[in-house]
Amino acid sequence: MSDHPARREPELLTITEAAELLRAPVATLRYWRHLGTGPRSFRLGRRVLYRSDDLHSWIDAQHSRVAPAPDARP
Helix, strand or coil: CCCCHHHCCCCEEEHHHHHHHHCCCHHHHHHHHHHCCCCCCEEECCEEEEEHHHHHHHHHHHHHHCCCCCCCCC
């Protein structure tokens, strides 16, 4: 059950790639880094990188933080 290498998402993503995955502006990811919120990231030299697993974990955590919709009772 191995995935085709060309179809796999890279393990390390640049801030631009992470922004595309999150469908958010790069400026938002920079602001989250400044605040210390958002997905985990790190610097490698001058580049800011994100681990794919960290991004997906952060997305899952954000999804679970959303309050359930109130009951729509007439």
